[in-house]
Amino acid sequence: CKLLWLLPKTVMDTRTATAELGWISFPANGWEEVSGYDENLNTIRTYQVCNVFEPSQNNWLLTTYVDRRAAQRIYVEIRFTVRDCASIPSVLGSCKETFNLYYLETERTLSEGIKGVEYWANAPFLKVDTIAADESFSQVDFGGRLMKVNTEVRSFGPLSKGKGFHLAFQDLGACMSLLAVRVFYKKCPSVVQNFALFPETLTGAESTSLVIARGSCIANAEEVDVPIKLYCNGDGEWMVPIGSCSCKAGYEPDNGNVCRACPQGTFKSFQGVGLCQQCPLNSRSTIEAATVCGCRSGFYRGDMDKPEDVCTSVPSAPRNVVSVVNQTSVQLEWHPPRDIGYRDDLSYNVVCRRCHSSGRRACQPCDDGVAFVSGKQGLKDTKVEISKLRAHTSYTFEIQAVNGVSNKSPYPAQQLSINITTNQAAPSVVPIMHQVSSTSRSFSLSWPPPEQPNGIILDYEIRYFDKNSSVVQSKTPSVVLEGLKLGTGYVVQVRARTVAGYGGYSKEMLFQTLTDDEYKSELGQQLSLIAGSLVAGVCIVSLVAIAIILTFPTLSEGHSSPGVKIYIDPFTYEDPNEAVREFAKEIDPSCVKIEEVIGSGEFGEVYRGRLKPVGKKEILVAIKTLKVGYSERQRRDFLSEASIMGQFDQPNIIRLEGVVTKSRPTMIITEFMENGALDSFLRQNDGQFPVIQLVGMLRGIASGMRYLAEMSYVHRDLAARNILVNSNLVCKVSDFGLSRYLEEDTSDPTYTSSLGGKIPVRWTAPEAIAYRKFTSASDVWSYGIVTWEVMSFGERPYWDMSNQDVINAIEQDFRLPAPMDCPVVLHQLMLDCWQKDRNARPKFPDIVSMLDKMIRNPASLKAGTNNVAPGPPHHALLDRAGPDLSSVSSVEDWLAALKMTQYRDSFLGSGFTSLPLVTQMTDEGILYLIFLCYCRDLQRIGVSLAGHQKKILTSAQSMRHNVDDQSPTESV
Incomplete structure (x- = not known):
């Protein structure tokens, strides 16, 4: 089938012609039209010339007019024979074994009158080529004449000046026969691909040209990716499909090029390659091309249900409700409905109404003071406790069973009702007491009234005791207890009384009187605090002044470095x-x-x-x-x-x-770089290189980027596709166009719009995407992605995630996981390059130094190891030996030993004020949290960098082990 598609379109063919061709020849004794036979003894019309015995031959043969039919490039197939000059005896002239092919573009056919010598001497033809025979023949060969037919194909273009052209053949002294001439052009046929129809398309003017053909979706298909196009190459073949269509909802693909309507009883709810499905339970479709099956009478779909979900119904009413009344509280329990309507989202609502004792028992909604312990809507349990009801009051409670389609039904909720009457109740418990003041012989207390007084509070009873119990009454929610002992603690409780009696005592609370010495000491501490605050204020002012004095000369100094070559835009x-x-x-x-x-x-x-x-x-x-x-x-x-x-x-x-x-x-x-782009080179050689060789490639890239950084040049598009590889596997940074072309429009899906420009999102640092802050630090982020590409042998970063999904994931601190068999030290290097704070990322000189250490110590590159010598502190690489913690005695010392003093205020302000508290961070599952880099305590106090989290937790774990091995005294 493909060969049939590629058949060229012929515009002239003399192979089967038997009538006169009628071409123009000059001079009259030059080319001669005769009938002859081809190698298969078929009758053909040929043109012959053989004036080799006459000098200075210039014989022209002009074809009839050929309509090019809008083609821009024409192909000519010529079948001919040429006699070997050596086989012709006594040649007087200059014998040739070649002839010339020309063409002339024109709007109309040339007239018969162009026979003058002057015209042909200055013929306005364009030369295509000089054509020589691959094989010539002698008059006698092996006892008889043997015809040796040559076939040559030539092309010319671009054609644009006329509707057609003439071909011209020039003989300069050959003995030859022109057996057949076929003129044709190439085209790409009409084709359906990816559910899009592409029209018949002529090839371009050059053999290497690619002609874009726009496609349109076939019937009942819609665009998936736009634009939809194919490229027609010079051989009439389609290539490089871009964009696609897919069958609309309600239609399924049939044989890959037709979208067939879903038959009755089936549906398809989405656009894409999926097939039609049978209607779910309790639904049906009575038309073709259904996108959803309608629910049968009495059945519904919820707001969050999908078209492929079964249709469901509302539940029946709850059963067998039982109530237990306790003063002004009630507990209700019931059994689930017999029919839950084919759904698993059953819940219950409880409606409360307070009823009057009139003859008609008029009811109204309960006031907001009524408390439902587990809530009153969306209950999953078949019980509820209700409190803060009024005493001696009648209530009606309706228990409704609802599910996700109850709001669709004309009868939304099946309910069960129960009537109850509350009892008389004493006041509720006083929630808390507060100490207003304290002396050596007394203290003053106050408290809020009970949340449920259940009547008028008559008075409060206060009970307090140290060894002996005492009781006093108060009409108000406050009391001063006097005549107490010096420096003694008292347990105090309070309860309220109404006409229904006393409520329960509040929980026990301890209050203590002060001794005279304690009172004086407290006063002294307050004075010291005031004095210390004043001194601290003076010190802060002094430090600020000193900082300004020390900083001022620095601010006046320049930052240029003489002798360093700087890039010039x-x-x-x-x-x-x-x-x-x-x-x-x-x-x-x-x-x-x-x-x-x-x-x-x-x-x-x-x-x-x-x-x-x-x-x-x-x-x-x-x-x-x-x-x-x-x-x-x-x-x-x-x-x-x-x-x-x-x-x-x-x-x-x-x-x-x-x-x-x-x-x-x-x-x-x-x-010239023989191996081309690094990403495609790695994909072609997946798994073929050892880790040490990949690290060598990464070292070369880092070296090039170090040089660019020293030149103050920001690349902006560092990616494996822009790294070229030569025959010695040396990697070189290339493609320096993006620094100026970010504002230009491009159809490359690698680049996406952001704040008016085009950015390669998967390789770009978040600050460059959000604020267009391109620096050497943003190139370091890109280098981390390149490292991931290299270690995954050309895998696409973030796989098939969309650019917007990548942006969202990075913002939520998602980072690419280690590729398969990637050494820990290399993945840690990637994570360091992907620090959100650009100032915390390593510099390219540091990266080169780190890679050199890995190359010198190949054992560090084994998968699952991380024993390379540690780099600079901001690399956050783990050193297995860890810092020396033997002299650490405080949180400040510990952070200083880890070189992470920037977290001091965060630790102390979050309550981690001592080393024993530090060692208890994420005590359970600490190793799991290390590997996930989601450390609850550390994130709460502001340590968001994964490398810093791992280092702090490892050190805390080490200290905890040391503490466990020490005696209690040493531990303290």
Whole structure:
């Protein structure tokens, strides 16, 4: 089938012609039309010429007019025979074994009158090629004549000046026969792919051209991803599908290119590749293409139910309610309904009404003071306790059984009612007492009234005792207990009384009188506190003054570092072309040889080629070209990358060889990297490299980024796709365009809009996404993602999550897990690069140093180990030996030993004021919490960095083990 699709469209074919072709020849004794036979003895019309015995031959043959039918590139297949000049005796002229092919674009056919010598001497034809025979024949071969037919195909274009063209054949002295000429063009056929219809599309003007064809969804399909398009290549083949359609809700795919309506009794509720399903229980569909099956009478779907869920009904009423009245409280219990309506979200509502004792027993809703211990709506248990009712009052309680479809039914709730009458009740318990003041012989107390007085409070009874019990009464909710002992503690209780009697005593509370010495001591402490506050205030003012004095000279000093080369933005030049001339070497185009297309860039094709500078050895190069029809701004932006690259000279940065700007096409020429982009190279060699070799690649990338950081250049698009690999597996940073093109529009799904620009979300630090704060620290974040890509052999970061989901996950402190068999030290390096605080991330020089240590100590790179020598403190890498804690005696000392004094105030302010309290952090499941990096205590006090959490918890665990081994005295 594919071969049939690729059959070209023929516009002229003389292979089967038997009538005269009627082509124009010049001169008259040149080309001659004759009938002959092909190699299969079929009759054909041919043109022959053989004037080899006459000098200075120039014989022309012009075909009839050929309509190109809007094709931009034409192919010509020529079948011919040529006689070997060596086999022709006594040749007087100059014998040839070749002929020339030309074409002429025109709106109409050329007239018969173009037979003059002058016209043919200056023929306005465009040459396609000089065609030579692969095989020639001699007049006699092996006892008889043997025909050797040659077939050659040539193409030409682009065609745009007329509706058609003529072909011309020029003979300069050959003995040959033109057996057949077939003229055709190529096209991509109409096709249905991904449920989208793409029209028949002509190929482009060049053999390497890709022509975009826009697709439209087939009947009953809708877009999934847009735009929907395919590319038609020069061979008439479809390639690179982008976007797709899928069957609408109510339709299912049939044989991959038709969306068939769901038959009656089935449905499909979503757009996509799924199939139609049978209607769920208690539902039906009476039409085709149903997106949901309607519920049968008496059945419903809840607001949160899905179309594929069964239809359900409301529950029946609860059964067998029982009440227990206790003064002004009641407890109700009941049995569940017999029918719960096919659902598992059954709950109960309790409706309370207070009824009067009139003949009609008028009832009204209970007031807000009535308390339902477990709530009065959405109850899951079949019991409820109700308190704070009025004494000697009649109530009606309705118990309703409801579920997720009760609000859909005209009879929303089946209910069961019960009537009860409360009893007389004493006051409730006084909730709490407060000490107002205290002396050496007395203290003053107060308390709030009972929450449920159940009548008028007549008085309060206060009971207090140390060894002997005493009782006093008070008409008000306060009392002064006098005549007490010095420095003695008293247990005090209180209860209220109404006409119904006393309520219960409050809980026991201890209050203590003061001795004279304690009173004086307390006064002295208050005075000391006041004096200390004054002194502290003076000290703070002094420290601030000293800090200002010490800081002032620093503020006046500059921060420049003489001798360090700094990157210069080419767009700071008034004329950006001047930057190109300053930073990029102009190359003579005659030194450049283009060999083949290896890709396409934003501005044009990318080629592999060779560069042969004068007096130097030829080298392989990559050549970026600027496509035809560019604007001046596009040319400036294209060359700006060369202006950037030309400033860099480092083994792990792609090397610029030069530019071609004084002729067309405009080119940027760089060193050639045989293995291409790092991400695709790793995917092609999944699992083929040992960890030590991957670390070597990462070290090269970090070295290149260290150089860029020292140059004060921010890359902004560091990703494995922008790292190139040569034949020696050396990795080099490339693609320096994004720093200027972030504001430009692009259809690449890798980049998504954020605050008006385009950003590679999966590789970009959160502050760069949210606030466009691009710094070397944001490049470090990207380096962490590159490290993950390398260790996962080219896996896509965050897999198939959408860009917005990635942004949300990062904001919620989600970080990528370690790839399979990834050493702990490398994953820890990734986590350090992904610190939310950009100032806490490592610098590129630190990363290079750390990778060097790993390479020198290969044992540290075994999966599951982490015994590499620790890096700088902000790396948060765990050192198994840990800091020396032998002299630690306080929380401040401990944090100083861990080099985490920034958390001092957070620890002390959250109550962790001593080392024994620290050792109890997340006492249960501490190892589990370490691995999850979700440490409740640590997050509460502000330690949000995963590496810092792990280090603190490991140290706390170590201290706890030391404490367990010591005696009680040593522990204290």
